[in-house]
Amino acid sequence: MPCKIKLNNADFDYGERPIFSGLNFEIQKGDILCLLGSNGCGKTTLLRCLRGFLKLKSGGCYLDETDIYSLKTNTLATKIGFVFQEHTAPFPYSVIEVVKMGRAPYLKIFSTPTKHDTEIAEQALETVGILDLKDRKFTQISGGERQLVVIARTLAQGPDVILMDEPTSALDFKNQTLVLRMIKKLADQGITIILSTHFPNHAMLYSCKVAMMNKGSFIAFGPAANVLTEDNLKSTYGMDIRIFSADDPIANDTIRFCIPAKESTANIFAGLPGIENVFYGEAKQENGGSYIHLENGIKIGALTQRTGRVKTYITSNNIAVSTTPPVADGRNILRGEVKDVLIQDGLAKLDVNAGLPFIILTTAEAFQKSGLAVNSTVYLTFKNTAVQVYGVN
């Protein structure tokens, strides 16, 4: 299949400041391409170049094998639509008037829209599902509705390709979803869509193609499932990001999603394996070591420079259990009582009361060999390095 849009060795700079260089991609009819990247990495500039608002310094941008810079303004507007991040009108035009503006490239400079254009505009509103808004004022509908109106206007242009610059970033959760579903629907109808977004999850949820931009080049390009890895996300955004997958039994589907790792992970997913045992305490530097005084008079050693109020977590698979007191070798040792045991999939999950409620994860085999049972006394051993410490404001 011939490619719909091709970018060939594209370079752009604002005078002294280089924005991107050596960009290449090809996408087919009906593809959705998500541009991901940190603020200022050149996503918007790339979109502007693709629309012909800005001209590449070198390289080429082709629509159906035609150089887009060779197309006239009018022709280009009938082939490529552009949806901006936010839309404001200084005057309260009616929604239908705004959508009719999409017919401008088909009208001569001195003409005004005809009945035919009005019908096309209404059809576009129907497609987007907001025909009932047509007589409302554009300035008085919600941001999400406004974005849908603009998508309808773009449809009235009759384009093969729609470029969208962060179309969901000003929208609330529901409206984001509405707009994304609309994008998916349009792509299914054969419209090629390129959008920039700050939400990698959007690309995962709607199985788009993804181009990850960093410092003016693509660090990865391809289907979301292949490209959106923890490594790629980390090098794009410069922080640890964790990818999870979860089964959605109702939709009979497996969903992948990512969230920033570390602190926020501990906050949000305090129930997932490895990040239980979240405690608050007071960090102190004493006797040449660093210690954390937890509640109920428990004191543990940890590797930290912090003092004052902290939050700690001890990953549940880094805690060893035994029925007899282990040799004191500088590790943290706590004595407790087994409250509950859950054995599943070859793993054993122990609820232990050691002054504080601990959760310990070990293999089922190790658990059985240890001879532990509910209500038996247990010794917990973990290294200072297994204690993660975060400051608390």
Add this chain to the structure above:
Amino acid sequence: MMQKTQRTGKNKSTTRISKKVMVLLIVLPVALFLVSLVIGRYHVQFTNCVKILLSTFLPIKHTWSDTDAVVILQVRFPRAVMAMGIGAVLSISGASFQGIFRNPLVSPDILGVSAAAGFGAALGILISADPAMIRVLALLFGIIGVVITYFLSRAYKSTPIVMLVLSGIVVSTFFAALVSGTKLIADPYSKLPAITFWLMGGLNSIGLKDLVWTLPLMVVGVTGLLLVRWRINILSMGDEEASSLGVNTELLKAAVILCSTLLTAAAVCVGGIIGWVGLVIPHIGRMLVGPDHRVLLPVCLVLGAVYLLAVDDVARTIAASEIPLGILTALIGAPFFGYLIRKTKGGWS
């Protein structure tokens, strides 16, 4: 499809003018025009007045004095026509500028046309040029002022709105200073009052010959604006959005600026500086018919014509000597506008 067309038919389009407003917009200017010919300190009977007008192209028996004919045809008729013309063109320029500048606070002199034209006129008075020459100077300087503004604001082959407004302020301030300079060196007994009165605006010196050369300018400018009036809607969504819709924004902006400048310069060079009309009338227009420039621009033409004609009638009849028009447009316009914004809480724009 059937159902859809039906729905379309039933729904009242938001841009259509209601019948009441339509009738008002036709009857009011005609009635006011006739009234304006009759009122004044020299009394002419209404029937005679109509007959005099008709006699210019119909053979009608003279039942009036020659003075009647002179007052109506040489004085009141050109003055009323000019008042309507100036009011109309200032309003349509104001509405167009508010559209392309995306701001309802803009008036037609934002790019410096009035200040520059004022200097042209002041210069003309200073060098004792004849009245026609003063007008030509005002027109020329008005246009030169806007040309300077336009090129001052060009950056990266485009004319960003902020740059246009800032350049307009620069040019206005510069020419205002030049006007003050001419006032300073003008003869305080003859020329200084002339300059001051000119700057306050007035139509007391309008004759038929003024109509002959300003009306064609006005027709050209108004036609230009009316032709692109739908595209002003698109341009008001913002430059980038408009160009994504295939609109050549730079060309369109230049065309609107050119037409509006021509109109405002033509108005200022015969009537002096008449403020407020171009700011207030578009607002009243929007209250009546909504923001769609396809309807708004023609409506502004009529409203502006009626407003300035009414104000000019007041200016020439209320006191023993004439009150400068610029004072009255503000004196009547400002409180009226204040009343309107209180009443509607700005809800129309």
